[in-house]
Amino acid sequence: MADDDLATLGPAAGPRTTSSDRPSDGPEHPQPTPEAVPAAGPAARWLPRIVIAGLVLAALNLRPAITSLGALLEEVRTGLGMSGTVAGLLTSVPALCFAAFGIAAPRLARRFGPGTVVCAGMAAIALGVLVRPYAGGTGGFLAASALALAGIAVSNVLMPVVIKSWFPARVGPMTGLYSMALALGTSLAAAVTVPMTEALGGSWRTGLAVWGVLAAVAVLPWLVVVRQRRAAAGAAGATADRSAEKPVRIACSPTAWALAVFFGLQATGAYITMGWMPQIFRDAGVSAGTAGVLLAVTMAMGVPLSFVLPRLATRMRHQGPLAALLGLCGLAGYTGLWLAPAAGAWVWALLMGISNCAFPLALTMIGMRATSSAGVVKLSAFVQCVGYLISIPGPLLVGTLYQHSGGWGLPIALMAGLMVPQIAVGVLAGRDRRIEDEV
Structure with a gap:
């Protein structure tokens, strides 16, 4: 995918700029290029700020469709007559949809432009979330959920390339802002x-449908971005850097595979947490409201850490130690859930929240492991699609183990065991490599 495929959304990446990708002793200084300057005019001058607003609003909508369901999973199971295995399948649907629809994101971006695709993604989230509680039966609920998750999937893939394209010298801070909003x-x-x-x-x-309103609001800034970029392209013509971009055979890159497996294992843990952690606490005697707050604490830990972690990661030549530290926090949290889920609930929630920050670390490494926007979009699609495919069995297996064993001992042991390979591949993915150099 050439950089001019991104012109509909924002400025092309221009000459290779890696000041934010590699450690530096001094502050980051963007290097303006002609392509990085939008067309003249009041609206165009505001466009980067509108893009930032769009990024934040999009990020705010990339998980409520999932975590709101986790908080009400028992009520949904009762209302729709779901078994534990079907509920486990429901918690696996996000990963399945992210893998299936995310792989189409680069092709859709080439054809329609990333801005248009993200805008359509927000509209799909709004429609799916509003419709699914009233779709009738488990099948309709799953179909409407799939629509919302398709919108999340394409947006997931394109967010790193939006950041790399618009803010090539500020990958760390902008990824931090996006991750914090998420x-x-x-x-x-x-x-x-x-x-x-x-x-x-x-x-x-x-309670589930109301989150569709927030997604509808997120459509608005992307409508402005798409309209302004089309107007600028029509008035001045879209130009792009075509200098010496080598074809990247992404599947031949060891770093891409290590990052994909790392992404998949952290996604497995994250979706098991979002889908099942409230139920673990409720079965341990914690009230439904408190269980929801505990999940919120776990997720809230990502707000400050997701802002700080990408900035720290971009200043390190090797991000492996960060991956190992996050994995060890996960191991400690799962051990606590197994030994004393109710007594130490707040501590385990905090530790799991720290562990879940492997997600913004993975996003940051996607931006750092390629030298151009074209490389980032290919790497992002590959890592997220392969990663989400890897994560599909996890939540389903947890639901099955829970139903057949009658307790949480085996499911928690599975969750803890997966942290060990996550640490190993995280160390490999954190090495200072670029996929273009490897292939």
Whole structure:
């Protein structure tokens, strides 16, 4: 995918700029290029700020469709007559949709432009979240969820390339801002879904559907971005850097595979946490409201850490130690859940929240392991699609083990065991390599 495929959304990457990708003793200084300057005019001058607003609003909407369901999973299971295995399948649907639809993101971006695709993704999230509680039966619920998750999938893949394209010298800070907003949306949905449902009359259908309003708001800045970039392209013509971009056979890169497996294992843990952690606490005697707050605490840990971690990662030549530290926190958290889930609930929630920050670390490494926007979009699609495929069996297996064993001992042992290979591949993915150099 050439850099001019990104012109519909924002400026091309221009000559290779890696000042934010490699450690530096001094502050980051963007290097302006003609391509990095939008067309003249008041609206165009505001466009980078509108892009930032769009990034933040999009990030706020990339997890509430999942975490709001986790908070009300027992009510949804009862209302739709789901078994434990089907509920486990429901918690696996996000990973399946992310893998299936995420792989189409580069092709869609080439054809329609990334801005248009992200805008359509936000609209799909809004429609799916609004419709699914009233779609009728488990099949309709899953179909509407898949629509929302398709919108999340393409946006997941394109966010790193939007950042690399618009802010090539500020990958760390902008990834931190995006990750922080994503964590904020995740934690808010987990924290307020149960009390908001009670305030709105107690129907789980209303409690899930209300999150579609936030997604509808997120469409607005992307409409402005798409319109302005099309106007600029029509007035001046879109130019792009075509200098010496070598074809990248992404599947031949060891770093791409290490990063994909790392992404997959951290996604497995994250979706098991979002889908099942409230149930673990509720089965241990914790009230539904408190269990939702505990999940919110886990997600909220990502708000400050997701802002700081990418900035720290971009200043390190090897991000492996960070991956190892996050994995060790996960091991400690799962051990606590197994030994004393209720007594130390707040501590385990905090540790799991730290461990879940492997996600912003993975996003940051995607931006650092390629030298151009074209490389980033290929790497992002490969890592996320392969990673989410790897993560599909995890939540389903947890649900099956829980149903057949009658407790959480085996599921928690599985979760803890997966942290060991996650640490190993995280260290490999954190090496100072570029996929273009490897292939």
